[in-house]
Amino acid sequence: MKTIVLGSILAVFAFMVAVPAFADHPTTEISVPVGSSTPGCEETNECYIPSEVTVDVGGEVMWSNDDSASHTVTSGTPKDGPDGTFDSGLFLSGQTFSHKFEESGEFPYFCLVHPWMQGTVIAQASEEEHDETAEEDHDESNDDTFDEGTGATVMSQDGSIMIRINSDVPTRGEEAAVSVEFTDAEKNPVEHVNFEITAMQNEEQVLAETKQHAMSGIMEFTTAALGSDSPLDVQVTILGIGLPDDEANWTGPKGEAVSASVVPEFGPLAMIILASAIVSIVAITARSKVIPRL
Ligand SMILES: [Cu+2]
Incomplete structure (x- = not known):
């Protein structure tokens, strides 16, 4: 009798110990460090830190954007392009992206x-997990962001306005045309959108227009002559919908910003525009100066 009880206790104990070891995977964290938007970090393998990690199958990896610029974590190589296994889309300073x-x-x-920023994740099957059935696919990509041709479209948080940004390929010595289009979910133009737009290249401002009014839903801008072929970062901030001289009665999303990166040719892609909504509502002062709160 005594041995049977002891045996059961041991069996229960073994079960309790084995189950957490079987199911538990710590999240592996990777930092996207300050300054990685400038070439050079690849020389010391520090564009993602650490640049190579090994996880068990079923394990999750979380990237934190500790830089001031927006970045992506995209499976594949710069030479062959994205392979479709995972893609963060553009994620902003302070945001994270996870993939299992x-x-x-x-x-x-x-x-x-x-594209000089590269890293590797090695996923290893640990023996006891060969029989584990794959869990449902965790797609962490930002649902309100998608690419259409060379432009990118983002829906405002309240679902009332789709903001589409198009651009020329950034080319050294040339101005780039950047257009902004406001439509509803059925692609009908949204009239009387007040907004501001900026574009930066290599930390230099090449376009800055405040108090713009898109009467019929679309407006085109031209940047200054560009200093290089580097990516162009465009930001559009919606100030409200209504007549320009009637600011007190503007409706719709106010102070919501959309940022887009216009990435020139590399690998098999001629150009790609990545867009992301800034989810925090930004504060607008009397002078329409916007301060993103991230
Ligand atoms: Cu980057």
Whole structure:
């Protein structure tokens, strides 16, 4: 009798110990460090830190954008382009992206905006998990962001306005045309959108227009002559819908910003525009100066 009880206790104990070891995977964290938007970090393998990690199958990896610029974590290589396994889309300073690795293998990834940024995740099958059925696919990509041809479209948080940004390929010595289009979910133009627009290249402002009024839903701008072929970062901030001289009665999303990176040719892609909504509502002062709160 005594031995049977002891045996059961041992069995229960073994079960309790084995189950957490079987199911638990700590999240592996990777930093996107300050300054990685400038070439040079690849020389010391520090564009993602650490640039190579090994996880168990089923393990999750979380990237934190500790830089001031926006970046992507995109599976594939700059040479062959994205392979479709995972893609963060553009994520802003202070934001994170996570992906769970359900299959073993070596997964190279890079940043679409800054293709010198490369890293690798190695997912290893640990023996006791061979029989584990794959969990449903965790797609962490930003649902309100999608690419259409060379432009990018983002829906405002309240679903009332789709903001589409198009641009020329950034080319050294040339001005780039940047257009902004406001439509509803059925692609009908939204009239009387007040907004401001800025564009930066290599930390230099090449376009800055405040108090713009898109009467019929579309407006085109021209940047200053560009200093290089580097990515162009465009930001559009919606100030409200209504007549320009009637600011007190403007409706719709106010102070919501959309940022887009216009990435020139590399690998098999001629150009790609990545867009992301700034989810925090920004504060607008009397002078329409916007301060993103991230
Ligand atoms: Cu980047």
